[in-house]
Amino acid sequence: MFKSFPVDCLNNAEIKLDGLIYLNNDELDKLLKITPKTYNNFMKPFMELQFVINEFYVPVSHMNLVNDSELSRQVYPMVLMKITKYFTELMQREDIYLALKEISKTELNIIEKKVIDDNILKFELSGVHLEADQKNRIKDMSLKLAELSDQYSKNLLDATNEFELKLKDDTYIKSMPESDKSLALQPDKSYIFTLQAPSYISFMTYCDNRDLRKEIYKAYMTRAVNNSKLIEEILSLRKEMAEILGYKNYADMNNVSMSAKSVDDVILFLEELAVKGKPFALKELADTQEFGKKLGIDNVESFDLAFINNLIKKEKLGFVEEDFLPYFESRNVTDGLLKFLSKLFDIQFVKVENVEVWDDEVVVYDLLIDNNPHARLFLDLYNRKSKRGGAWMNDWHTYRLDGDGNEYFSSAFIVANFPPPKDGKPSLLKHSDVTTLFHEAGHVIHHILSKVNEGYLSGVNGVEWDAIEFPSQFIENFAYEKKVLELFAKDFNTGKAIPDEMIDKLIKNKNFGSAMQLLRQTEFALFDMLVHQSDYSYAEVKGILNKVREKVAVILPPDYTSFENSFSHIFAGGYAAGYYSYKWAEMLSADAYLQFSEAGVFDKELARRFFDNILSRGAEETMDNLFFNFAGRKPDPEALLKTTGLL
């Protein structure tokens, strides 16, 4: 039923991958020769072929992340290169595209139709269907765009590295935590701060010298002026590309892979957030200004915010992260998390012993729905040398039925870097670790609770990217919910449950400054959305940013800043015309969460609806529809303000 994890997958991985790819291509050739093609005789086996490759690749890449070794360093890059080449070439194959087109004209049920349409769209977005010269133009532009993005990040990186601020001693950074200080400490006892994020943020938060803050802020906000020219080029290429592919502009083009119905919907949503959030942000600003006065700062500027807010937080919340550690012993937390999920969705996690895994610390659970095995979950939570930092979820198998009606069970991994239990001392987690774990668990259940028969729409496959963070952020919310914390947040020494005041503290800490935060992200997202509507000149881009700020921001940065030159998320990363998706998914999750919270969390009927309409449905419909089916209405942006304590 479940394949065990192939700990030996790196051995001969290249032989195997070569073999799989060649055999796949042969099979594909055979499939392409079939006439007439139908969903069952072409699409079903076609999907299976890709799953074979994927299910081989995932453990290999996983091993590279969690068990770095001589072998993995040798094998993984080769495997990655081959896989990338395989999938890139696959997406450029016109014969497959034509096959999909042919099938789209046959009789299909709704789900089959979505599989075909989604895939046709993917092919069309890479220009497969175009005339040769246009196709070439697309290819050229893609290359050029990749180059420009690359240049944009390089310029930014150079600029970031260019600047250094040297302090001859710690006079101005007395309150900085030792860990941060030690990073800046030089052999000659001086301190050097740079524009690298950790260094910069720490400095802005703890440096009590206003001029120094201003100096570094200015350097930060004026990085990479040479990116201005690139922005114009990037926007113009994006526009042209969108037009060739038949869209009005880049934002419209991107919208087809989103669950938000249209670009206008997104803009309306963001504007609503701005309007509703602004009064609260003004209030927060007023608090900051008031506190600033006490410090002798009459006119609070952008470069004062972090510094002052940190002091307010300390004074008002008295939040000390370490106080919470005893309540979050890692095993209690995982058990509690699984208990919570089991209770909420009426499912079962059964620990599986004696399966082979890549490390002794890995724990394996089988997920049972109605007492039947449905999926397998691997938890690898503790930090170790050979593991890449951070926390993530990765899906391995996807629930589906193949053409012969064989049922495949799904599986997923959660990897984190929590401190391991050592020398009899337990592993204690920060609350932020707990929310991380809940977040990843949200992704996991989205994947493994799927009951969709079509693999391409099952689990997290095919979910629009402004919806992918919905279940994860949804579950994350429960890490602050008293009824959930009750299940596991007990002092590991005394067994005493976490007191209500402490839960309040957690929530207050989370909500501190949330309005300003909300507006900042809204500002970025709105700018991103607007700037991708045409091939604007640099001056126009600046103009758009200023207009957005007038509408959204409560404190205007100085004129000399040029934020657009360092907004690599959208000009060099994958978030162009998609920066809003964080907020969008957050809205869905906040709305759903509030319903649970108001119903007292463990509400069978509600949970069943969430399960039946969202978690088990993968991408069977757009998230827009799925949410509507679940809630009986559209998501409400106000929910976002409610979950952050503003309403």
Add this chain to the structure above:
Amino acid sequence: MIKVLRAPTNTSAIDFIYSTALVESVKDRTALIIPTTRALKEVASRKLQNVDLFTIKEFLEFTSISTKRKIDKRLRSFYLKKVASSLSVDDSRNIFHNNQDIFLNNYSSFDNISINLLAFFRELSAECISVDELYKAGKYTDYEKQAQSLMNLWYSYNDLLNDSNLVEPWNLYSNEDLGHLVKRYDKFIFFIGGYLSKHELIKIKNLSKNSDILIIFNFVGNKNSHYTSYEKFLDIEIPDADNMILNRDNCEILRANSLLSQIELITFRAAYYNKVNNIPYERMSILLVDDSLKSYFLRYDKYNLFNITANENIDKTAVFQLLKSVLNIKLLIDRNSKQVITLDTLKEFYYEIFLTSLDGLEDVRKVIDKKIAENNIFIPVAELSTLPFFNQYFQLINKLNDELPIPQLIDYIKVFLRAIKTHISKSEVEIFSNLVQLLDQLRSVYSLIDDKLSLEDSIYIILNDISTLKVNTSRGAITVSGILESRALDYDVIFVPELNDDIFPPTSRKDLFLNTEMRLDLKLPTYLDRESLIKNYLLQIMSRSKKSILSFTKSDDTRNSSSFINELSFKYNLKAQSYYNKEYNLFDVKKYDKFSDKNNLNINDGTIFKTEKMIEKIRSNKLSASAFNDYINCSLKYFYKRIMKVYETVEMATVVSPMMIGNILHKILEVLHTRNISVTDKTYLDSVRDIHEEIISGYDVFTTSRPSRFIQDEIINIFKDILDVELDRKKEGYETLEVEKSYEYKAEGIILHGKIDRIDFNHDSREIDIIDYKFKSADKLSTVMKPTLDKYDDLQLPFYYFLYSKNKNVEPTSLYQVSLSESYQYIKVFDTSLSSEAEVWIRSKLIELQSIHVPFTRTENKKICTYCEYALICEGRV
């Protein structure tokens, strides 16, 4: 006149034959004689003018004349058994030793030895060996007697054939008629890959008197004594060897953990060479060192790549399985005087996986399940007809008499097949009609015999014949064939999997009646000659390919790479790379075919609560020592194995397992005892040798893949140790009282039973010893010496103590396990002063076993899980 050529090693043999034949046959009408049908087809496809093609066998038969009918090979065994049964007591004993009852009483065991006998006779005949020569060659006095008896058997066999107007073709080779051939052809070309028999040599020589002959020899390396003797006999000179060039860069050796890994590797590699090196699949070949491997390539041919020449056997089809089941049930019913049949047996038949594609069996299964659920153990035959499928069809077979002529059985089978025709799935329609055709053919073959046979024998014979029917399944482009079949052919890429020392080089079964010494004496090719021949074939095919990938299985200590691999890696400095798989990317290996109703069982939480029905079942089964061990090791394991009866699907045995060797040793010891052969007898070791030979002929593995010599040697060595140790024990006054005796005793409502290997008694000291043989090294035996009984995982001997002392009312003095592997050693394994504690412990476990309050749970000793065959189910990943 005889001309001689030698095929160059590094070019394609087929090309060479073709071009030679082309040159030779420009004017002359030529007969070209080639060893294998495959090579023949290859040459034929190139269309030579003026050339007629023959295989050696065709040629031999073509040149022999007879007025009698050649015997159908299927009748050989039958006639041979007939004459064997009427041999004199002495002859019979000389040939079958004390096992004549076993061999002569039923066909299945006789069949094995008859293959040996016939091979022996065929060789005598082909090599023109006279009886005197044979006597002279036999070094033992015993052998002369045996040889004489063998000859008697042979003569009476021929007489019987003669009376039936039949003849063995190989007896005809001397009745030669070359005239018509000489007239027809100007020239004869022989392509000789292996050794020539005396007959063949004579025939060639006679032919050369009136015709031109060209012999092309094709072998690697220097001429051995056989070739020099051909030179002398035919007055020819065989050219010396050219240099075989084997490019080491083209060879790759891989060490894999299973055959399946190798199949996966081959699949991947084949795709790679096809895509990257542009080698068409048709130019690749998988050479198998043993035919039994073919079925694996069929089963795991996920991408339809393989073209398996001698296709799959019919025994994997539903039609065959159904027929077999029905006939076997008939036999079971007949054998059982009470006219009942156990439901378990019935269930096994009807749950047979090959039958799942049949319609109409579902109802039968339901009825059986229901009966079992109602705690029934038997079903009266009279009631069988209440089973729908049975009522309709089984009645047809049930009318069969105890004794009948074979044709009559065939008629019944045909009626039955006709009746079930509608149930046959589409995929088996063709097989079905082939089967009917074969039955018609068999009917005419067996109509020669009007003897009445026992139903059991006739069924055996017919099923055996049917099982030779091949199902046509070839489909892919990569040839899968035996090494011998493909000699003289060449490929761009060859894969040779399973190059393990237990199957390659293969050992010949001819050695049963003609041992190596005698072969040397008679100047016949020995196993060494044959080994080097087949190794050379392989080398030759390799040298002509662009790429050869050799692989072998090495997963634990039990199997080693073939000497061929070792020689090759030594000579060419090639290192074996490893290709290990724990999970397969290509195949889903389903291990527990019978365990399909996962919904009835929540195995994941590892706890199974007992039901009344289960307890009934526990009480109605006898409890053996090993079942008891299972229970104390892991009650869940006991549940899977003894209550659910979950079996692993049995893979074909392609190798001789240590367990099998253990069984053989056991049997030898048992037979020695029953025949009263004692260690003090001078002929002890010889008897061991004989008994061993008798016994191994009863094992299937030895008929599909040949036993390697080393097993024989190993066994004889063990018995040398046994001899020493047992002689000493004898001196100390020990006498063996009983061997393999069963004991039963009812305790706490459960019948315990056990078969105790041996009980010794010492007349001087009045001591009684219980002895248990184990095929394990001495340090791995499990001893029970402390009162902490719950810590032990093997309580077999305390269990035996309990059984024996309760039955006989005497207390055994010592309990030993004897290690049969490596060294023969007595190890005391149970401190008898603990016997009363042991009894209490065993009883408490028996009570616990039946207690509804104690569920079956997973063991806490995870070491047991490592070797547990149910680990997969237990983890829930079936």
